[in-house]
Amino acid sequence: MEFRRLGRSGLNISEISYGNWLTHGSQVEEDQAQSCIKAALEAGITTFDTADVYANTKAESVLGRGLAGQRRESLEIFTKVFWPTGPGGPNDRGLGRKHIVESANASLKRLQTDYIDLYQAHRFDTTVPLEETMLAFADLVRQGKVLYIGVSEWSAEHITRGAALARELKVPFVSNQPQYNMLWRVIESQVVPASEREGLSQIVWSPIAQGVLTGRYKPGQPLPAGSRATDEKGGANMVKRFLNDDVLERVQKLEPLAAEAGLSLAQLAVAWVLQNPNVASAIIGASRPEQVHENVKAAGVKLDADLMAAIDTALEGVVENDPTLTRAP
Secondary structure, three states: OOEEEOOOOOOEEEOEEEEOOOOEOOOEOHHHHHHHHHHHHHOOOOEEEOOOOHHHHHHHHHHHHHHOOOOHHHOEEEEEEOOOOOOOOOOOOOOOHHHHHHHHHHHHHHHOOOOEEEEEEOOOOOOOOHHHHHHHHHHHHHOOOEEEEEEEOOOHHHHHHHHHHHHHHOOOEEEEEOEOOOOEOOOOOOHHHHHHHHOOEEEEEOOOHHHHHHOOOOOOOOOOOOOHHHOOOOOHHHHHHHOOHHHHHHHHOOHHHHHHOOOOHHHHHHHHHHOOOOEEEEEEOOOOHHHHHHHHHHOOOOOOHHHHHHHHHHOOOOOEOOHHHOOOO
8 A cells, every 4th residue: 555645734644545435334234344444454545534424424333333443543534524414403514613513523423533533524515604614623623633624525716715714723724525537527627726736635536436437337238237326325326427328438448558557447547546646545435345455456556648648538528627517416
């Protein structure tokens, strides 16, 4: 495993991080989830990402059980706040002070830890003054419950505003967690430059485009039974925008490029996002331990300029670059 610094901070995180967005507490049974966490640890992954909203808090609890007994100083545990959990009361969502503080305390209990390495605003909240949000995060830092602050799917403008307040409050604002892969590059023109300027790294989710970049989905063929694209609770709505023959035919053109590099398509996709110097880590998920062992082989892989250009040529016409889609869907 290779490691990178998170933003301008002193925190090192694994290039491949393990996330449990669509799996733990919902798609995958407890024993299988614990096997995947064990596989991640065996592979040298030290960075684990979750959120309170995943499986309505169950994913955090699964991760807490999976990491119990590990040396805490050897792990980086990330979680997020914004979306509603529980019964959905009037203050049970967003980035108001009450919801942030209560959510952080609840996450600490579920994760069985005294502190969260990186606490992330899961989206930007247009209904709450940003000053209130950042002060609540800053107070958690000063209390020792949170070490670093991050965000997810924030625009370049919001990142810039948040960074200014973080400097004023003297708290470490270090990361953004966007969707990013060969097909979805909407952060490149605005979010990445703003992040570089403000000292943030990207921790990217969906590096294999919800499985599309594994080559599993074939043009002109039925969706594979049991795949994410057929699971309404497991991301079918997210993946369907990529499931047209034009995209799938272009993805098939990546097969010989991956083979020439000695990589599987999934490994090529994960390695591709890690070529961006502003990316600190790529989040992988898994429903089976073998998927973890497969994808971690992308760590430390260097793709040469000719291969990067060939990937662009193969996907020409189906790549999304529109920066206004930063938060979509």
